[in-house]
Amino acid sequence: MKKFDSILNQNKEIEDFKVFDVDSEWNSFLMKVGEPKQQSTTVESDNKPTLSMAFKKSKILIILIAASITLVLFFLFMFSSPQPKRQTIITSSDSEKINMVDGSKITLNQNSKVEYPISLDDLTKRKVVLVGSATFDVSRNEKLPFEVYYGDVLVEVLGTVFTIGKKDGLTVVQNIAGSIAVYQVLNRENKRILNQGETLLFQHGKFFVPEDTTKIIIDDRKIEVGVIEDAKPIKKKENESPKPTEQTESKGSAFKLDNVVKNYLIKFNKKKLKLEKGTKFDKNTVVKLDINKPYQDILQDLKNQGHINFKPGDCSDCFIITSPVKQQ
Amino acid sequence: MSRPFENINDFEVTFREYYNPLVNFVNRYLNNFENSKEVVQATFVKIWEHKDKIEVHSSIKSYLFQVSKNSMIDFIRKNKNHLNNTELDTNKLDFFDDDGKSLDPYIVRQAIEHCLKDKKEKAREIFMMNKYEGLTYEEIADYLNISKRSVEDNISKILTHLKEELKNHPDFFD
Numbered sequence: 071m072k073k074f075d076s077i078l079n080q081n082k083e084i085e086d087f088k089v090f091d092v093d094s095e096w097n098s099f100l101m102k103v104g105e106p107k108q109q110s111t112t113v114e115s116d117n118k119p120t121l122s123m124a125f126k127k128s129k130i131l132i133i134l135i136a137a138s139i140t141l142v143l144f145f146l147f148m149f150s151s152p153q154p155k156r157q158t159i160i161t162s163s164d165s166e167k168i169n170m171v172d173g174s175k176i177t178l179n180q181n182s183k184v185e186y187p188i189s190l191d192d193l194t195k196r197k198v199v200l201v202g203s204a205t206f207d208v209s210r211n212e213k214l215p216f217e218v219y220y221g222d223v224l225v226e227v228l229g230t231v232f233t234i235g236k237k238d239g240l241t242v243v244q245n246i247a248g249s250i251a252v253y254q255v256l257n258r259e260n261k262r263i264l265n266q267g268e269t270l271l272f273q274h275g276k277f278f279v280p281e282d283t284t285k286i287i288i289d290d291r292k293i294e295v296g297v298i299e300d301a302k303p304i305k306k307k308e309n310e311s312p313k314p315t316e317q318t319e320s321k322g323s324a325f326k327l328d329n330v331v332k333n334y335l336i337k338f339n340k341k342k343l344k345l346e347k348g349t350k351f352d353k354n355t356v357v358k359l360d361i362n363k364p365y366q367d368i369l370q371d372l373k374n375q376g377h378i379n380f381k382p383g384d385c386s387d388c389f390i391i392t393s394p395v396k397q398q
Numbered sequence: 399m400s401r402p403f404e405n406i407n408d409f410e411v412t413f414r415e416y417y418n419p420l421v422n423f424v425n426r427y428l429n430n431f432e433n434s435k436e437v438v439q440a441t442f443v444k445i446w447e448h449k450d451k452i453e454v455h456s457s458i459k460s461y462l463f464q465v466s467k468n469s470m471i472d473f474i475r476k477n478k479n480h481l482n483n484t485e486l487d488t489n490k491l492d493f494f495d496d497d498g499k500s501l502d503p504y505i506v507r508q509a510i511e512h513c514l515k516d517k518k519e520k521a522r523e524i525f526m527m528n529k530y531e532g533l534t535y536e537e538i539a540d541y542l543n544i545s546k547r548s549v550e551d552n553i554s555k556i557l558t559h560l561k562e563e564l565k566n567h568p569d570f571f572d
Contacts, residue, residue, distance in 0.1 A: 078506060081506060082529070089508070092417050099442055222531065341488075346474055
């Protein structure tokens with residue numbers, strides 16, 4: 071047992087284990103050595119029972135019975151069970167393009183798996199679970215945040231194009247358009263915001279920024295990563311000028327106010343923050359914030375900008391968010 | 399001393415058992431799965447072409463390990479001008495062992511992947527969180543909002559299944 075446990079522990083050091091299609095690799099080997107391809111490629115190392123002659127003789131009867139049972143089960147299923155709301159797609163040697171019901175597109179790379187909703191009824195978010203690597207082109211829907219769970223990283227977006235993959239144990243998130251928030255699943259306070267063109271790496275609970283993002287190439291087989299710097303903030307583009315709708319007083323990135331309050335502040339600080347009943351925000355208001363600050367500082371920034379007000383809640387760090395004080 | 403590779407069917411069994419572990423093992427050094435597949439294919443082709451002369455003095459695993467190590471070194475020598483420096487982790491080449499034990503985690507990993515393939519998503523998640531991410535049973539139970547007992551049961555079932563899959567590898571159990 072001890073030896074097995076020790077070997078199992080060594081598995082933690084295996085960062086990127088891929089399972090290739092052994093059938094096609096075996097056929098490839100046969101071609102190389104000039105042996106004929108085998109029709110049946112199911113060779114098992116442990117002996118499974120094969121069809122006996124007696125069983126073959128009654129094959130037709132068995133097929134008929136199986137077909138009848140299947141038909142009965144099908145009708146029972148159709149009339150009793152609810153329609154499945156999620157679907158799983160697994161790729162092997164080819165990539166696959168998936169169109170979601172909301173218009174979002176997923177390009178699932180080789181040897182990957184994705185689970186996604188096929189109906190948006192009664193959902194509060196569009197939750198996708200990914201293994202492997204994929205590129206997402208997310209259609210904008212402020213009422214339904216798009217969340218991609220990738221191992222111990224969560225990427226949340228409103229509408230954008232980004233790619234997630236893995237290389238040498240590093241999770242690589244490359245944002246191509248729009249803005250996304252990337253969280254550690256087990257510690258939501260460990261998060262970063264990625265603006266357009268930025269790339270983020272994640273490993274063992276830490277976010278990293280590659281020194282030279284031009285070396286990042288994500289495809290279905292290879293990610294090249296440049297030198298890694300530890301825990302530096304994401305560099306802002308020096309030439310970026312503020313958009314006309316942005317509030318330019320404070321530093322940070324631009325977000326919709328409604329989204330910041332409901333889908334970020336309250337969602338990830340449920341025990342500390344509440345929204346007072348009847349509080350409404352202008353859904354078109356865009357605010358400029360440093361989202362990496364503690365929630366108390368973000369609340370104060372929003373209040374200073376005149377977008378919200380807040381009052382103490384039931385605990386020492388608790389607050390109730392209210393409508394902004396009307397300027398006279 | 400034995401000649402285990404004379405029969406194509408026996409050879410296929412060995413190929414299927416060791417292909418993925420060898421590719422992933424070689425990839426640890428080459429950092430490129432396409433090259434790693436090429437090296438492992440070359441390994442098996444070399445063995446097959448010399449099958450009449452091969453006599454295995456140790457285990458098949460150790461033998462395959464040795465041959466694939468040599469194939470990897472040959473590959474590196476032939477392609478050193480073409481290989482991207484970021485792909486090849488030359489530091490790790492200094493730490494070869496010679497008895498094939500380095501292959502064990504990959505063999506176990508293949509068994510794990512095969513075992514987990516048919517399991518429910520929750521059981522997979524629990525096992526991976528414990529064995530790959532190092533979370534305790536309590537931490538997993540808290541995160542998934544399930545009982546600690548449920549975590550233990552899921553992991554225990556997968557481990558039992560794993561040991562059944564690996565019972566033909568006496569190297570893994572004392």
